[in-house]
Amino acid sequence: MVLGAVLSPTSTNIAGWRHPNAVSNAGVSLKDMTRFAEEAEKAKFDFVFLADELCAPDASPGILSRDPVIYRFEPLTLTAALAAGTERIGLIVTQTTTYNEPYHVARKLASIDNLSEGRAGWNLVTSYVTAEAANFSTAKHASNVDRYARAEEFFEVTRGLWDSWDDDAFVLDKAEGRYFDPAGLHVLDHEGDSFSVRGPLNVVRPVQGRPVQVQAGSSPAGIALAAKYAEVVFTAQTTLENALAFTTELRERTVEAGRPAGDIRVLAGTMPIVGETMAEAQAKADELGALIHPEVGLARLSQLLGFDVSGMPLDSYLPDEIPETEAYKSRQALIVDLARREHLTIGELYPRVVGSYGHRTVIGTPELIADELQAWFEAGAVDGYIIAPAFLPDGLDDFSRLVIPELRRRGLFRDEYEGRTLRDHLRLAWPARGAGWDE
Amino acid sequence: MVLGAVLSPTSTNIAGWRHPNAVSNAGVSLKDMTRFAEEAEKAKFDFVFLADELCAPDASPGILSRDPVIYRFEPLTLTAALAAGTERIGLIVTQTTTYNEPYHVARKLASIDNLSEGRAGWNLVTSYVTAEAANFSTAKHASNVDRYARAEEFFEVTRGLWDSWDDDAFVLDKAEGRYFDPAGLHVLDHEGDSFSVRGPLNVVRPVQGRPVQVQAGSSPAGIALAAKYAEVVFTAQTTLENALAFTTELRERTVEAGRPAGDIRVLAGTMPIVGETMAEAQAKADELGALIHPEVGLARLSQLLGFDVSGMPLDSYLPDEIPETEAYKSRQALIVDLARREHLTIGELYPRVVGSYGHRTVIGTPELIADELQAWFEAGAVDGYIIAPAFLPDGLDDFSRLVIPELRRRGLFRDEYEGRTLRDHLRLAWPARGAGWDE
Numbered sequence: 001m002v003l004g005a006v007l008s009p010t011s012t013n014i015a016g017w018r019h020p021n022a023v024s025n026a027g028v029s030l031k032d033m034t035r036f037a038e039e040a041e042k043a044k045f046d047f048v049f050l051a052d053e054l055c056a057p058d059a060s061p062g063i064l065s066r067d068p069v070i071y072r073f074e075p076l077t078l079t080a081a082l083a084a085g086t087e088r089i090g091l092i093v094t095q096t097t098t099y100n101e102p103y104h105v106a107r108k109l110a111s112i113d114n115l116s117e118g119r120a121g122w123n124l125v126t127s128y129v130t131a132e133a134a135n136f137s138t139a140k141h142a143s144n145v146d147r148y149a150r151a152e153e154f155f156e157v158t159r160g161l162w163d164s165w166d167d168d169a170f171v172l173d174k175a176e177g178r179y180f181d182p183a184g185l186h187v188l189d190h191e192g193d194s195f196s197v198r199g200p201l202n203v204v205r206p207v208q209g210r211p212v213q214v215q216a217g218s219s220p221a222g223i224a225l226a227a228k229y230a231e232v233v234f235t236a237q238t239t240l241e242n243a244l245a246f247t248t249e250l251r252e253r254t255v256e257a258g259r260p261a262g263d264i265r266v267l268a269g270t271m272p273i274v275g276e277t278m279a280e281a282q283a284k285a286d287e288l289g290a291l292i293h294p295e296v297g298l299a300r301l302s303q304l305l306g307f308d309v310s311g312m313p314l315d316s317y318l319p320d321e322i323p324e325t326e327a328y329k330s331r332q333a334l335i336v337d338l339a340r341r342e343h344l345t346i347g348e349l350y351p352r353v354v355g356s357y358g359h360r361t362v363i364g365t366p367e368l369i370a371d372e373l374q375a376w377f378e379a380g381a382v383d384g385y386i387i388a389p390a391f392l393p394d395g396l397d398d399f400s401r402l403v404i405p406e407l408r409r410r411g412l413f414r415d416e417y418e419g420r421t422l423r424d425h426l427r428l429a430w431p432a433r434g435a436g437w438d439e
Numbered sequence: 440m441v442l443g444a445v446l447s448p449t450s451t452n453i454a455g456w457r458h459p460n461a462v463s464n465a466g467v468s469l470k471d472m473t474r475f476a477e478e479a480e481k482a483k484f485d486f487v488f489l490a491d492e493l494c495a496p497d498a499s500p501g502i503l504s505r506d507p508v509i510y511r512f513e514p515l516t517l518t519a520a521l522a523a524g525t526e527r528i529g530l531i532v533t534q535t536t537t538y539n540e541p542y543h544v545a546r547k548l549a550s551i552d553n554l555s556e557g558r559a560g561w562n563l564v565t566s567y568v569t570a571e572a573a574n575f576s577t578a579k580h581a582s583n584v585d586r587y588a589r590a591e592e593f594f595e596v597t598r599g600l601w602d603s604w605d606d607d608a609f610v611l612d613k614a615e616g617r618y619f620d621p622a623g624l625h626v627l628d629h630e631g632d633s634f635s636v637r638g639p640l641n642v643v644r645p646v647q648g649r650p651v652q653v654q655a656g657s658s659p660a661g662i663a664l665a666a667k668y669a670e671v672v673f674t675a676q677t678t679l680e681n682a683l684a685f686t687t688e689l690r691e692r693t694v695e696a697g698r699p700a701g702d703i704r705v706l707a708g709t710m711p712i713v714g715e716t717m718a719e720a721q722a723k724a725d726e727l728g729a730l731i732h733p734e735v736g737l738a739r740l741s742q743l744l745g746f747d748v749s750g751m752p753l754d755s756y757l758p759d760e761i762p763e764t765e766a767y768k769s770r771q772a773l774i775v776d777l778a779r780r781e782h783l784t785i786g787e788l789y790p791r792v793v794g795s796y797g798h799r800t801v802i803g804t805p806e807l808i809a810d811e812l813q814a815w816f817e818a819g820a821v822d823g824y825i826i827a828p829a830f831l832p833d834g835l836d837d838f839s840r841l842v843i844p845e846l847r848r849r850g851l852f853r854d855e856y857e858g859r860t861l862r863d864h865l866r867l868a869w870p871a872r873g874a875g876w877d878e
Binding site for chain 1: 454456457458459461463464467469473492493494495500501503504505506507508509510511512513515516517518519520521522523524538539540542543546547549550551553554556570573574575576609611613616617618619620621624633634635636637638639640641642643730732735
């Protein structure tokens, strides 16, 4: 079973930072962030994961001021610093293809892969938050389809740049004065619809060949891209049935794209709330739910849904007609589905989904949580989980101290790291230079 | 006296990597890079400096393969990793305004300033290497004047983004559920010729208020920008007379721009070749000069001059008519001036200038080198130096072990760090939020 940990200061839960035990300034303390990553490494997680958005949430200052998402490091620089502060754990960082240049992303990720000696992963996103456009001299956020067309070309350029050098190109021959063998240099010369990039990359080939390719899009365009290129897919699923349907479709598309179905690790986002007893766990969950200010809850729900519900009474229901969204189609569908299925009012809905940003929350004893994780895993719905601690440090501590030993007792999770690289941890193949494209 | 150290793997000298003592793979070893930064910190340097270019040098594979410049980490990610690996020394990193977006640069530099607890500096460049354009979907490298117009607006946006938050905006009030005081948030809403950027930055205000602003341009447009905004200026000067003229002009322009002349630290790039005796030092210099392959020497000389001399015989002289360059006007003038003054052939010129990339080389005993550094400093030509070790580790070791103690004996250099931040080391004022611009 694959296990990743979201390293989200101060809390993945939107109100977790208000908990008395939460380290509320961890987001700007490298010491704390390094300590959390070390604890995840000690528990033998496959990786830590750093999310990203390129703007402050598009909300009034009053609402924004209740949201801790701003109070943190920029994730690429933080990942590089964590590469120095950890030794074995994988480091997956989010970079959008919509407001970046492939040369920068290819180079910085290659560098992090080399700084960490082969532990980098790239969570490729296309930016679902429309407010990002206003920070990048762009009048209007592009449509989902256009963003994915750009993303595909972006990824292909990036992959081509990582393949600029043979693995053994650098001979460092002091006597002859030759740094590399010219035969080992491959100039990309890409000319496409969105980019023209000559190359070569001015960084050597990454230790892993290519950083591990991670995606999370669940729209049709997102699934199509993942089927072609992703090695890890994060998904927000709240029922086993939906998770199984998603994974089955993704694996079918993967085979259609000419790849073995097993080439992708599917991981479901999961926020565990662990208690020694069921009552203790439920009390913890209720405590967190109550910490979410309704103003924040409705604002965040509106963002996830892609339409405004902030003016609606807390005891009303979602409208029958759901407006179409360009923002995050699949997430909207998941939330609407949950509300309809359990007949939830707006006031009941937001504490269920905004706390965990739409990911599944599992509340219970270590045995119950292990049961749940085992059930989806053995049903073939997922290859593992990305654990989103409700807040730090407790959320990570509880899972590492109570749930992981239970998973180990069941033979589901490693005792020790076996390899050195993130590819080793995930049992992913090492990509040969030039694999998957015609030079 | 201010002292910085270029952290240039494997060598600042173009052939230094061929020296038997050079660590030739340091550029891809975080362990080695951290060790060098720690050694500079132990010697109490004000900062280490990381240069950058966004392409492989525009040369044939044969020439390129003799040039170590590719074999290294990307500098922004390396700087973040060094923030984790060091405690006191400043970290100055190069970022171009021509192929970047201000939101990214403002955010990543703010993050590095926070990761390092106030030790970040930004060397703002506008990209003089024309080949960078081809990696960024750009048909043609913009002119010097256009690049500086963009740079000025870029810097103003960046500064505005750093000022998005009051220093005390983040109150972290768990009981009230308020992360920050809404009155402490300032939305930029910049609309200009090159950029429209709404803000706010989704990172708190940097520890230093703003990372230290460093520039190196010596063209008229470069000097004009430095006069308005720079806090540190690097310059490549080979004679005291020229250095004094440059600094005098820069300080005049600074006063014209409405700032005190003393607000800028002027630092001259200097490659010291240290020997216990003059003969030993000269032998070291000759050894390094002989390691430069003529093919590499002429190719690099062509790049620095902005026109091709690679076909010319080694015993010929620069032409009487020097072609105009868009690339690096001031560096061309410095090199042509040196060649004319000392009547050097092409074959004599390249070992003098390409090894140190046009910066001054000082060859001699610790006393002689200290004399030279002291003379320019006391003449008011410079506030200090940026030391470019010919190769690592010896170039840095020799200077730290032999020259710095001599500077200390003369009362010219610190024994210990007195402050915590790079601003403290450089005795630069802490910028109040909003200083220098109208909201």
